[in-house]
Amino acid sequence: MYILYGSEVSLYTGKIRAYLKYKQLPFTEVLSTVSVYKKIIRPKTGVTFIPVVKTPTGEYLQDTARIIDYFEAQTRENTQSNIQPIADSNHLSVVPTTSAQHLVSELFALWGDEWLVIPAMHYRWNKDNFPFIYEEFGQVVTPKAPKFIKAYFGKKLAKKFQGFVPLLGITEKSIPYIEDWYENTVLHYLNEHFATHKYLLGDKPCTGDFGLLGPLYAHLYRDPVPEQLMDKIAPNVAAWVKRMNNPNTAQQANTSASNDTDTPASTPAFLENDEIPATLLPLLKDMFTQQWPVLKNTSEALTDWREKNASSENTLRFIPRTIGQHSFKIGRGETGYIGEQRFISSFHQYKLQRVLDVFNSIEQPRPELTKLLEEVGGLEYMRLDVKDRVAIERNRLVFE
Template identity: 30%
Template sequence: MAPPASLVHFYGCPPSMFAGKIRSFLRKNAIAYVERLPADGHYQSVVIPVLGRIWLPVIEMPDGRIVQDTTEIIDFLEAEYGCESCYPQTPRQRIIALMMEFFGDEGLLRTVMHYRWNFLDRQGDFIRGEFGSFMAPGTPREDQFRLAEIPMSQMSAYLPALGITPETIPQIEDSYRELLAAMDAHLHQMPYLLGGRPSIGDYGMIAAFHAHLGRDPVPSFQMKCTASRVARWVERMSAADSDMPEFAAMPAAFLDQDAIPETLEPVLRLMATDHLPVILSTVDAVNRWLEANPVEEGAPIVPKGTRKALASHAPEIRGVAARQGVRHYQIWMLQRIQDAWDALPAADRDAVDVLLERTGLRPLLTARCTRRIERRDYVEVWGRAN
């Protein structure tokens, strides 16, 4: 039976990292939707030609408008439905929420990919079943397993391009253990990152913590055994209501007076340890590439329909350097933080700066690309010179 025409069509799948981010937002904001897999005929015949590539998640509105990219989807839906904004209006909370979204979307990629693809001896059948089910729903299990081997092999082969190597794996696992401990201590005090309702930072973090770290057997077992409050937050972020009976006295609002809890600061310091070096190296690599390669405003950064890296770099994290592809999309997300800071009055900037200096994140505000990156027609393009 076809879904009602008034529903948002949400194209995703259970094991997708970024589908989890949008699914959570749709539920939390009571937006009526129907989820469809990429095997759906309409997705194949209509959505892919519009995007120019296979990509998840995507939403299609009842009038046919198509939106891709999780951040753009959230901004679009907030404007379309008049949702109570997930962007805090006070300066410190707004900047921290944007940084947490950035960390969840981009800073935890190595973590989620390592824990999914380097433990197939223990969770391989689960992953095969998940991939086979969205690739060929309704077909025999053995056929699904056979089909799943193709993308599974491709994803496993992609790990070195992300800097996941035998040399970096101990650092990745140490980082995850420390992050679980820091988040668990914080979420023991409150239901969401900034109080009694989810911010854009929660939605960014759930991207990593739902499908990969919260559903895949190996990392989810570790989470439940060592960080039960994080596991509870993952459940909470999947619920349609606030789901916080443990915090019945807390209002469903961000903390008063632009407060940033002390318990969140260890998480921010881990961002500075594990994500900041990659971003600084990315900006430097792109700026060096731009020095050698003249570009035109509006030109695609890489050919449309490809995932080619603009260049490579070797950021050092916890004393270990690993060559990996430059993810230019990170600069687009970084600009959102910098633009928000640039728009603040001087006194508010000072308040933000004190917090970021204390947590080691202040360089995120000054690491600027010599040319902006924009998004147009579902791709990243070169913007104006900075």
């Protein structure tokens, strides 16, 4: 039995919880209270980030991308050895085996994990989601206390997280542009896509779906104000959120539909012929217009930071999570963009490398993939040369 340490209010816990459900892996969830942080999470992982998954063999896995890597590797090994783990088989893999779909899946995973955090944090902390949020955070501090006690202590803890909002570039100046972009680009095009597709790349979720689910569930669907917004202007996205959180129900619906038409139920699969739906192209263009210049600059800033700290690199074994500030822009082509400052997250380079490694693993990209990347403005970015690569050591960032 696996143990998931996390919280309903946590963006990344929502992502990995849905993944464990989809993979049909037996797990119990333990709320990451202050006591759990002190006694388990910090001692076992060396960091204070959730979610954490404890395996039956006593391993403690941290960071959702690497947690998914761990289970996907098990799927591949078991398939090659003709061993089926509990309720799992190759058809439950969330990693596409074809080049374009694999790359697009990772692009959406990166976008969801790191860029959609902007609207997620804005709509949580700058809208009237209280006292719901205070009670949710109060669960972490005093899980057994009455509601008013939870709200009291939850407010104190919530204020700490609320303080991160300006660091993401969410300011009075940028907020109108963030809302315009989220409502008229993110929700608009995802709603169009999910009107004709159950998931990003077909009838089963890929890694990118789980990346999107983190912000689109924990913050932008569970919190009262953004939930009402999503239900109103993007009902297909809301339906997708429910499918992602209830994979067994979605699968049963497929089976029932097949029985109604007297046709055998087919195994959910990604689209054939490495197809990338045209409905995803506007979102891919948006990624390379707004997020990828920030990723490129992050890599350059990390190189500069290393050069400036070369004399103390042995002392500074681990790279700080933030290394200064840089500029970014957000908005829409139709209504314009706004420039703002945000902190430089060194961890973003690790996530950038994952995407570039997928592209570089393709021995000879098909002309269709090259054409797709050119169309969405991504080919030049896929050829980025990262000078100072990073790696994860004891759940912390280091230079390779």
